[in-house]
Amino acid sequence: MTAGGYFHENDSIAGRTAGRPEGVLEAVANRFIGAHPALPPVYRVHSVNGFPRGADYRYVMDFTSRWPEMADGQFVYAWSRVWSDQEAEVPFSLSCFSPAKVYVNRSLVYESNLNDDVFPDRNAYFRTKLSRGWNHLVLEFVRTGTGCGGKFGTGSIKGFPLHVLAPTLDREGQEGWVYSAPQVLPLSVIPGGEDGEAVNAAFLYPEADWTADQRERGCFARIFGSHPGKLAYAWAKVENRGTGSRSVCLKGTFQGPAAVFLNGVPVFRSEEPAAEVSLELNVPCGCHELLVRSMGTGSHWGFTLEAEGEKVRLVPPYPVQGLPGTWLYLGPFSAAPDETGLCRMDTVFGEGEERTFWQADRPGARIRPYLENPMFGRWNYPLGVTLYGLLRTGVELGRPHYSDYAASHIGQCSSLFAYSEWDRETYGSPGVNHQLSLIDSLDDCGSFGAALLEAHRVKPLNGAPEAAARIARYITEEQDRLPDGTLYRVRGTTDFMKDTVWCDDLYMSTPFLSKYSRLTGDASYLDDAAEQFLLYRSKLFMPDRQIMHHVYDAKFGKGNGVPWGRGNGWVLFSLTELLALMPQEHKRRQEILSFFRELCEGYLRLQGTGGLWHQVLTDPDSYEEASCTSMFLYSFARGIRFGWLADAEPYAEAVWKGWEGLTRRCIDKHGNVYGVCRGSGYSFNPYYYKDGLSWLLNDTHGIGIVLLAGIERIRLEKHLAEHSGSLPQACL
Structure with a gap:
């Protein structure tokens, strides 16, 4: 870090955007999206x-x-x-x-x-x-x-x-x-x-091949067993690699009554227990869905089907790593599922005990998706606020590709929600959505859940209502609470986390509860969010400083005495999310509004000389921290725009000064974000936060909130211009 920031002043983005916050948002959003392309899970x-x-x-x-x-x-x-x-x-x-x-x-x-x-x-x-x-x-x-x-x-x-x-x-x-x-x-x-690629003769298990007897019985019988009267399906694609329509001959045999569909249209049907087929078809250029349906009649059940034709072949219907052969298999079913919706890889098929997913032609071989991307498609709380920032950036700048990227990430998670629940029940640990499917803390659900609800408002997402309902049930019915109703951590990844209340958890719960109340029309969720702020205030607020302890530890009956920057930022940020959705007549509104104003006064006094707030808010020798700075700027700007702050002038000055400091000292010309504290534990020792809790480059705890702060900086300037410099009166 240089004396003026985390990099040389010539590398800052402030001097490259002609004073336009929009340029900062574009650089940060472009860098993140470029580093983390939209890739699907890997099926194996x-x-x-x-x-x-x-x-x-x-x-x-x-x-x-x-x-x-x-x-x-x-x-x-x-x-x-x-x-x-x-x-x-x-x-x-x-x-x-x-x-x-x-x-x-x-x-x-x-x-x-x-x-x-x-x-x-x-x-x-x-x-x-x-x-x-x-x-x-x-x-x-x-x-x-x-x-x-x-x-x-x-x-x-x-x-x-x-x-x-x-x-x-x-x-x-x-x-x-x-x-x-x-x-x-x-x-x-x-x-x-x-020699890692070579087959080692000592490692032969689990068995990878069928016996000769199993092969002779037919593909459905060896995969599913003998199920007279039940249905099974096989899925492949016909690929025409020519430049125009071409003729293809599908030749094969069937054991059991069968039907063949090309792009959903039946092209063959037989009710005989055994049949041979030779189908002459004309297929356009490209890939076409080929679906086989068969009914079991005895111990021998299956089919063979090959494609003959110049530049025409059968190919797997979806890229599956480790797939032997061409076909995917599904079943058995007592009743036919909706056959128009079978050719897909994001849903579980069947009802009750027959619910199942695609299989392969090898002993015990099942198809499963695995998330192998470091970022895209992952569900965790820092990414929740990152995607929230990208969603809002796309809307604010009129750049739908930002919003589309965020919605695609979130939608990949929500569309696989039902599957991942089944995957967990079936295999113990899901290959996708691992934090959502194994919720055991507010971190696992509230932040990303809030982004899910925002994305669902912009563009309806498959599976979003169901995932949101699961999160709401967890927060309201399963998450541990103290006798007075305070959300708290009865356990943690380490022993010292036991019986603690973290101010971070206001963000991991209340924005989601507020937004879910808006979605469902059920005011009890918003009421719970409001009560949490008052309960947390009673345990974490430092009235002499008008700021928050990071953690209240019930083992000692007191707060830890350290006003960690981002923890405090989560509180103020979350208050604005609640106030923006809280009806004027709500019974707790005045108390919540007073709490917001108290905190704003406390944080305003602690802004550093360079415009930023520090890792430990009361220690100017601790490093300048970008994520808490962004949250304070976001909240101050909203407080002015919505009329929550009676004396708006000093807060407007803080926003201008803070944004200038952020863009000169924490964001470089390539859109890299510096000075974001990594994910934290907690301690009663302030030196843990100051010296042991270091910052990371482009950490997802900060990228989204930097974007949100920039959006509010833009909106505040427009708001003040529209009011000809007249600041609004507080909304009482």
Whole structure:
């Protein structure tokens, strides 16, 4: 950091935009979107015959059950690989059922001790480096009287919901592990590295191939079993790679009554238990949906179908990594589902116990989506405010591609909501929407949920009402509360978080509750939001300074004494979200408005000489922090525009000064945002916040709120110009 900011003054964006806040918003939004393109989840084959995972995202490797005849002292191995975009140190966790070793790229990174081996309910945490590119993970277990195996996987469920890929060529692209049979001697060479792509003869499980008898029974029978009278489907595409319409002949055989549909139009139907087919069709250039429906009649049930024609072929209907062959399979169903809606990858099909998703033609092979993007399509609270900022930026600037990008991100999450709930119920840990599907805190739902509701207002999103209803149910019925109704943390990722009230959680709850009240017309949600502010005020407000403690710790019966910048910013920001939707006649409005004014007075006094607020608000030696600065500017500007502040003049000056400081000291000419505090824990020690809680470049805790602050800066200037310099009176 230079004396004047985080970079040289010549690199600031302030001197490059001719005083136009719009240019700042465009640079920040463009940089973020360019760095995180809109990509869908990756669909992969998953084997239900492999290791299951629990809600903690760890693989349960119980080799005692898999090899019940395994003798004490024998060895067994599990092997997988993970891709890393860059060199990074990552967290892992292992609970041992027996002695264990963990190798990463052939290097021993963890070995269990005598305690680990006899306490299978304990978690051993360790961190290790992953190299850029492929990294091979190998676990070695020894059978003892206590068992054999362990639970292995991520050491950070929320931050690093790791899934692994099979490392052998015959399972290329599939999710999961391969493992060995028991052996008397340990492996002389740990697999991985240069030979990682080769098939290792020791790793043959779970079984990847059908037996000859299973193949002879037909595809539906070997995948689903024998189900007389039930229906199953297969989906592929006919691809014409020519420049015009071409003739194609579909040839094959059917076991069981069947029908074939091309782009939803029936082109073949047979009620016979067995039939041969040769269909001459004319298909235009491009890809066309090919759907087969068949009814089971006995132990043999299936079909074969090939395409013959110049530059015409059958291809998989959707890119699925690790897919053997061309077709996806669905069923069995007692009654036909809506066949017009079958050719899709974002929904669960069927009713009741028959609810299911697509499968592949391999033992136990299921198709599942996995989110492998670092940002796009991810559901977490910092991204909630980032996307909120992008949504509003698109509307404010008349640039729909910003709003469309944010809505696409949010819509990807909401459209997969129902699927991810089923995925969690079926497989233990969902491959997408992991925080939404495994809600256990306000962080998991409120912030992103508020952005979801805003996006749904701009453009209706598939699955948004259902996801919002789940969030509302969690906050109102499941989230822990003190006897007086205060939302609080009865547990946390660490012991010190137990029994605490964080001012951050006002943002993780009240904006969503306010917006959900608007959506549903149910005033109880807005009433709850208002009550939370008054309850939090009673525990966290410092009346002498007119600012907030970061955390109230019920274990000690007091606040922690540290006015952390962003925590205070969340409070004021959230108050404006509530006040903007609160009816004038609401019974709590005057109390809420008074609280807003008190806080504004306190924060106004603490603005730094450079226009920014500090990481610790009362410590000018702590670093200038961009996210809290943006939230104070946003809130002051709204307070003026909506008439909430009686003496608006000093607050308007604070907005001009703060925006100038933000654009000169925290945003560079490329749209990079500096000085945003990383995600926090909490402490009674102010030096934790000042020295231990560092800032990050382009952290998502700050990008969206910088955009929102810029929008309010633009609106305030327009508002004051329209009023010819006359500031509005306070709205009483």
